[in-house]
Amino acid sequence: MVTLKGIAKELGVSHTLVSRVISGRMGTTRVSESTRQAILKRAKELDFQPNRLAMALQEGRKGVVGLFLHRIGTPGSEMSHLFANIASNMLDEYGDRLMLRYFRNKDDFEKFCSPGIKNQVDGLIVGGVPHPEMASILADYDRSGLPVICAFHNVDILANLPNFQVDHSMQACLATKHLLEQGCRRLAHFYVMPGRQAGFLQAHEELGITPDPSLYIQAKQYHYEDGRECMQRLMDSGIQYDGIVTDSDGQAAGALNLWFQRTGRLSDWPRITGVDNSPIATSCLVPLTSVTSEVEETARAAVMALYDKRAGKEPQSALLTPKLVVRESSTRSQFD
Amino acid sequence: MVTLKGIAKELGVSHTLVSRVISGRMGTTRVSESTRQAILKRAKELDFQPNRLAMALQEGRKGVVGLFLHRIGTPGSEMSHLFANIASNMLDEYGDRLMLRYFRNKDDFEKFCSPGIKNQVDGLIVGGVPHPEMASILADYDRSGLPVICAFHNVDILANLPNFQVDHSMQACLATKHLLEQGCRRLAHFYVMPGRQAGFLQAHEELGITPDPSLYIQAKQYHYEDGRECMQRLMDSGIQYDGIVTDSDGQAAGALNLWFQRTGRLSDWPRITGVDNSPIATSCLVPLTSVTSEVEETARAAVMALYDKRAGKEPQSALLTPKLVVRESSTRSQFD
DNA sequence: CTGAAAGCGCTTACAG
DNA sequence: CTGAAAGCGCTTACAG
Known part of the structure; x- marks a missing residue:
């Protein structure tokens, strides 16, 4: 040595x-x-x-950053993977080591948290949506001098910590506008959190079209089965619709597949959009039009913010701008 | 503090x-x-x-384990995520920090490797299939006293490092047997590496059925598009077949989707199996029968082996046993 | 132009 | 029963 x-x-x-x-x-x-x-x-x-241990010891650092990750996105979306990938490679370039912990629920998270964590890490990046109580624990750490940066949190439970994520409202707005421009006039909306409807409504307003509230369908989660279930309810209701804005690629895939199965037809499906632009979007029977969730950019922003904060700056939360990616699910061009 | x-x-x-x-x-x-x-x-x-830095410094350790990960599995399979998830949570429980690096190719990998890495980590876990030259670099590290454990490597390029992965041949064998038992007699095989055919052949042999080599179709990769492409070739060939053993869930999804699109039919599809039992398998138009790749077990085995090695034991490579998971793609039960 | 000394927070012989 | 001392591999005033 x-x-x-x-x-x-x-x-x-x-x-x-x-x-x-x-x-x-x-x-x-x-x-x-x-x-x-x-x-x-x-x-x-x-x-x-x-020897980075010796350096860090001498310099009063830990040389370690805590990366606490909740699942982001629906199974198959690879979003958690992408986030961890970008973030860990960046931290590595800064010479910092990782305390990487995946948590599934509040219990896991609390197990990971204790005041003594300040003896272990120089900062914390937390990805995923925790409960409000978790946010307040994190805010305490931050106040006591341990920098905490959030990503993909639900903004209203943030307790003033810097947070980075895609603009959810704009995601819905982009997708909705696109479908309206394709000629849809009776759009259904599969949504998880009520707050997400802002973009859906805004798009209608901008184009001077009135949405029908009886087509708003609340989903339990962002997964494939949730999309199937919503579609089931929509079809059972008998209400007319000519397009669907969903809250995730998984939902859109589930919804489309249920439609194919119930109708037995492979054409004239309802125009539909997903969210995340994940691998799911390109491995559907009909490739899904989707909006990006800017996971790489989010990871980069979160890591940069942590180093800014350690350097004494006050990083500001940011909403990243999604992009629309058009595929066959919304255009219904014929199969090759 | x-x-x-x-x-x-x-x-x-x-x-x-x-x-x-x-x-x-x-x-x-x-x-x-x-x-x-x-x-x-x-x-x-x-x-x-x-302060773990001080402890490690004193005890002559680094308190850091290198986790170098190549993509495992096809996009949407979440296998890399699962592996990193399990491995990092385990290492955390042992109190070790992570030097986590995702590499995409040989260049990335070489950038990550230098003799001086021994000054940074107490051991290395490398997941994914590198080139033979990478294997020999790793073997050098190992000989010079830095324990190296592999996972999901191609066995023939391992240079005697302990490796953990699922038994690929048994995966193909389980899937093939299952399809033969469903009554298939002319099975096509989409395969990536020629070596993978052993299980396919073994299953035929055990059931006394002779396979037709004109139904062996080599795929470029494990992805969705590769499955579509193989299916394209199979259908274009005009050769009779009544079932398909593929090399991944992505391939199986691609193959099935191409078949639906070309035939316009939603029934009587060729019985088909995937590999990995990933989220892809349950979010297909027809849920895919698949065999597991035992990613969690592989991660656990690799981490345990590293600590065994550091404790002076000589961990042995192991092939983990896959399980068959039957779904509609191979049974063709009717839609609900 | 260069080095001796102190110290970061621990552990572990060694001495009393 | 308990403590003083040395040392892990660095960095950084301070002194020459």
Whole structure:
């Protein structure tokens, strides 16, 4: 194991000097160019990598960032994977290690949290939607000096922590507008949280079309089965509709599949949109028109915000802008 | 920030004693029960958590495990997510931090590897299938004293490192047998690596049925489009077939969807099986019969093996046993 | 131009 | 029964 001291001994200088040359932080020091070169050369030859534990210990850091992740998105959407992927690779580039914990519910989360966590990490990034009580625990940490950044949280339970996520309302608005522009006039809306309807309504308003509240159908979750169930209810109701705005790709896939199965037809399906632009969207019988959830950008923003905060800045929450991705589910072009 | 020294000062004892009481490693020491209780009580009150950096530094460890992950499985299968999820939560329970790096190709991987990595981690878990050269780099690390454990590697490029993965041949065998038992007699096989055919052939042999080599169709990858493409070729060939064993849920979904689209029929599809038992399998128009890839078990085995190795044991590679999960794609029960 | 010393928060022989 | 001391591998005033 190659250390500063080892290199110093080899070259007959002090480890102090080696440290300064390698870190580039010379302080009041001015080294002769020749020893500088000698040190750098030897360090490179030995692929010297400073022991980050020792560095962090000395500098009063932990060298560790806590990444607490709730499932984001519906199964098959790969959103959690994408988030962890981007975030962990970024933290790695900053030289920080990870305390990575996946939690499924409030109990898991509470198990992960204790005041002593400040002895373990330099900051916390929490992804996913916890209960309001969790938010207040996190806010306490933050106030006590442990920087906390959130991502994909439900804005109203945030307790003033910086949060990054896609603009949900705009997602619904983009999808709704698109379907209205395709000629739909009686759109159903599968939604999970009532708040999500703002975008659906806004799109109607902007185009001067009046939506029919009897076509608002509340879903339990964002999953495939939830889409099937909503579709079941919609078809059973007998109410006329000519398109559907759903809250996730999983829901849209479930809804479409139920329709195919009940009607036995592979054409003239109701125009429909998903959310997330996940792998689900491209592996449906009919590829799904969807809106992005900007997961990579969210991860990047959250990590940057954490380092900003550690550097003394006050990062601001942000809503990222979704993009519409048009595929056959809404255009009904014929099969190849 | 609460430290040993802080507690020691409060109680008027040495930090040495506090350390021994809290760690439970008393050595030659024998403490009075009353001071022991006092120390434990105060530590609990303050939620004292020892600084793991300092512990690791002292004990000559890094307190960090490298987790290098290639994508496992097809997009939408969530296998990478599952693997990272289980592995990271386990490592966390052992108190180790993570150096988590996702790599997409050989270049990424090489960027992540340097001899100096021994200064950063106590061990390496590598998931996914790298090139043979990567395997030999890893084997070098292992020989030089950095324990390396593999998961989901292609066995022939392993260079004697312990590896954990599901038994691919048995996966194909289970699926093939199941289809033969459903009455199929002319099975097509969509396969990626030639080696995977062993199970397909074994199943035929065990049931005394002769397969037709003109129904072996090689796929580029495990993805949805690959399944579509293989199905395209199969249908174009005009050769008779009555069932399909594919190499992934993505392939199976793609193949089925192409069939529905080309025939316009929603019944009498060719009986078909996938692999991975992923979310894709349950969000198809027809739920897919599949075989599990035992990702959780693989992750657990890999992590356990790493700790075994660090404890001086010699962990042995293992092939985990897949399970068949029967759904409609192979039974063709009617739609609800 | 360079080095000795102190210290980050622990652990573990060693000494009393 | 308990503590002083040394040391893990670094960094950073401070002194020459």
